[in-house]
Amino acid sequence: MNEAKPIVTCHGNKSLFASLHTLVSQGLPKEGCEWKRSYGRAPRTLNLEASFVPYDADILPDQEEKTLVSRPYFHIFWTDCDVEGYKQSVKDEIAEWCSALKLRNIPDWLIVVVSSEESKVKAKLLPRSSVIDKVKSDFCSKHPERCVQLTEPNKLDSKSSESWSQLFQKLRNLLLQAFDSHLNKYEGNMRTRREKRNELGWNYFSYFICQEELAFMLEMLGLKEDALIQYDELDAMFDQFVENFANGDTVKWLTHLMVPCTCWAGVSLAKPLDLDLREEVKQNNASLLQFRNYLFSRQAALLFQMGRAWEVAMRAMDYLYNTVVEMKALEIEAPSGAICCWGFLGCLEVLHACDVHKPSQLDEKFALYTANLWDFAHKKLRELGHLCSLMPGLVPSSAQLSLVVDLVAGMGLSIETIPHTDQKPVDKLRESLSSPESFKRHYLEMCEQAMGTYKYIGRYRSARMIGMELADFYMKIKEPQKAENFLLDSIKMYQQENWHHLADGTMLLLADCQRLLQEPDRFLKTSCHIACSPHLPMSDRSKYFQEAMTTLEEVTGNRTEMRASQAIFIEDISLSKVSVSLNDELTLRLDLCSNFPQNITFDKIQISIRKCTESEALDFVEHQQPQQHHQNPHSMRHRRQPSGTHIIIDKMLNFQPISKNLPSQLDFHATVEKAKGRLVSCAIACDNALQLLKRSDSAGSTHSAAAIHKEDYTTCFSQSSVTLQPGHNSLTFTAQMKEKGIFCLSQMCFSIKILDLLKPLTSPGVFFKVLSVSPEFQLKPQDMDHFISGIEQKGMLTFTSGSYRLKETSTLTFATAPHFSITSPDKSTNVTLEAMDPHESQDVPVLVFMSLKDENDLNQHSKVGKLTVKDWDQTLTKQVEFVHPFRVTQKVYTCGKQKYFQLVIHGTTKADFTLCNPSLLAPNCPDVELILLNRPDQILPINENQSMSLLWQLNSNIPILPSLDLKFSCSYLSHLDQSSHQSHHYDYVCSIHDFQTQYILSYTVSSIEEDKSCVTGEAAILDIKVKQLINVNLNEGVKLAYSVKANGTVWAIGGKSAGVFTLKDGKYNIILDVVPMQPGFLHFPVVTLHKYVHQLEDHGSDEKEPTDSDSDSTAPLQSPLKAKRTISQVSTSSASSAQLASHLVDFAPGQVYNESRSKQIHVSPCRTTSDIDISLVL
The missing domain is CATH 2.60.40.10 (Immunoglobulins)
Structure with missing residues (x-):
């Protein structure tokens, strides 16, 4: 039916249409048109094609004709005459043609007037005098769209193209109207017939032919999917009738299907339409198998045209199973094996057809459905093998041989099948039933094909089931070496799926197979497994236990x-x-x-x-x-796992299941379909379902699992x-x-x-x-928390043997660093130990001494003590921490040009020490005399809570002193000392430099007016004096600087607060203005003396350094009234003071003696005549 096209008749100038036939036939389907269907069905886009035939009044359909495919749908009249020709003959031909169509009540027609440029020029002489105008006036006055003009059809200009486009557009619209009109009438009549299906005399097969006509029409229009829906509806209707019949609702038209089956030929998919079989269905003479074959062949033909070969394979299983069920429901008698033959032939025909039509890119999808077909075919062939005694070990009887002849006869002739196939299904089945050897060859081929396809799509469980059948087959033909692999694969599958009863039951078959193979090693393993199986009867377990013991007695050689x-x-x-x-x-x-x-x-x-x-x-x-934490510290246990799981954890060789890691989440997509705002369907689908559901598999070898060694x-x-x-x-x-x-x-x-x-x-x-603890020792003081340097203390040496053993007495020898010693109480460096077991310890009293020599600056330090064990020839080392008993600080004091040196000795431990005979010397300067001001015979105790202070007066015979290196020494005792209470000597060395007094600084604050105290808010004078010590020989012209700093809330400094000067005759004096801000006893502002650095002296040409003359030029103050200033007139800072600070360097401590430090002056409050608010702060 895919070659049929809607029929369109052509009348008029036949030679004209013959010249345009090719252009019309090719141009019509070039563009698609939308067909809006009735009853709310979705619109379709069609590429219309038509079969143009000459007009004949005899082929015009009557109004009562019910066909769709063979009837003409549209009629066209073609003419290219001029006005004279139209008047003479063409007008009468068109009138006669229109009368014939009107007589048959046909409204679907079109008149095409082909014109040239010359005819248009002539028509311009008079209005409405052209042929097209006259045709419209005479025949198309009510339907002007039924007449169209085609200009210069054989030219390639724009006018010709436009006229062709108008013609095709109008022709497509009129054709769609004709199709829609006829289909609506036909579907209405079909629905009326369908509604009468429960009336007496209604016949399904007559209705089937009727609805199939609609399917043919839809297929002819290119709507393959809609045509397939018609067949699916017919299929569902027939299924419903059969189901109702099985439930007691009988209909008369089904009775002719219940005759005994005499033909079980399989479905033929070689042709899209089997006219002979359709005729049998139309005449109500087809059997159930023939009708089902025809219906499925039509569905398959449409699916093949749509490129959905995989769906044919998917529908084939439903077709096969449903037909068998319908045979049983209608109680149709058939010879034994007939249905098996029919099913086998149908499977092979579908497989061959799908193999020809399937697209290569759908291999996996195609195999997903063809696998079941191969499985179904091999099962039907196996049933035939048992039925006809073709299986190994069976001998056919005369009745079975006669049955084979009947079955072969019922298959029919070798009908036409799919081309390019090696062997037709009928010939293959006949050959299989001809002899046991042919049956064996074809049966094994079917099994291998089915098993391989199942493995390809990942359905290993189904493949293993077929493998079990093959194993049984090979055992029957005495080929156990081929059966063993299939049995092992099945055992793997059962164990992986936790079907332990089935797995161990298959073990019995495996043992029989290995016994025939005469493989004692493998038979021994299988027998042990059977003997220990909790899922088998005790009789089988005991039997194979004895066989295992017997095999062990008989077998010799390498270990298993x-x-x-x-x-x-x-x-x-x-x-x-x-x-x-x-x-x-x-x-x-x-x-x-x-x-x-x-x-x-x-x-x-x-x-x-x-x-x-x-x-x-x-x-x-x-x-x-x-x-x-949770167990006995001397016990580690492993609790038994449940008996149902130990099989999974620990498998026998060759039976190890293959685990598969699944992802933690699945990727899927959702599909929602809506129509007119209402939810129609929804679904979710996994994107990689095939990979997730794919079962793991080994190569099928007996050595595929990891062997244990x-x-x-x-x-x-x-x-x-x-x-x-x-x-x-x-x-x-x-x-x-x-x-x-x-x-x-x-x-x-x-x-x-x-x-x-x-x-x-x-x-x-x-x-x-397993521990191997090395011996070690610990050394700790007995009387203190730590060892103290400088005295000999009692200690306890704890020796641990570790993982070693001392069977006899052994000697420990001590080796220490310089100034550090460890001895026994008798002053020996060797200690004798008693016998010791592993992990025992022994305490040894010792004396420990660490000298204070060269350790003056350390508060805590460690020394390494080494211990050698004679029996083991092993040396052990240990760090011993010591604490220095003393911490010394020193300081130089100044009183004018007199100097004093102080030493403070602090204790660092709880132990009491007594110091005596202190002395301080300056070895590198004999002109310096140090006189101790403390009592010479004073006993000086110290500890961590008590310190000792010593003070010396420093006298010199030379004016300028160099840096002095001083050495302090004393004797000390401690009650912890074990060395016969003899005193020890302690030395401390330090140095002092830049400590000699070079300048004496003094300053006073007084009122401007004589004999008057200072008053708050009024100006006062700050008189600063610098004096160079006479006996210090310093370079003349050295620049110095002073700076005055005070709290701004106490003093306000007037003028510059800093200045640079040089001494004249060893003296310098300057007076500054200051203003007291608070009453009471106030400390003087702090005056500091600095060295002036010359590097930046020339920076800034506008700066003039204050000199001695500048300072002396300060005139004496005049009268008190003129000299009186307010706070607002005093400047407390200047830019020159800030720049000066970057040139100043401080003197070392003691080089400048400040006589006025910490002096105070009494400042009176200011006088006022107004009321004073006093706030009392508590």
């Missing part, structure tokens, strides 16, 4: 290793200690459960001990404290000749630790004959630590 799996699992592991010393014994208690059905004696049971890696050791150290058992817990009884068993192991470090229990080995049952112990995670 296998996982202990569920044969033995651990209930509890406990260690006597978490940490143990080197060379000590460690005890381990083990509670385990044996799943063997009978007692079994192992030659040896071993538990390997493995040294931990750095990361494992770190984890052990981090978790040791929390574990000890026996570890190193050089260091291990071990017991020999151990008998385990079924159920609970308790064992105790002991081993000596000969290496230090952190260790863990790694693996258990149960050895019997040549078999080693290995069980990893990584899951319990039992760790322990």
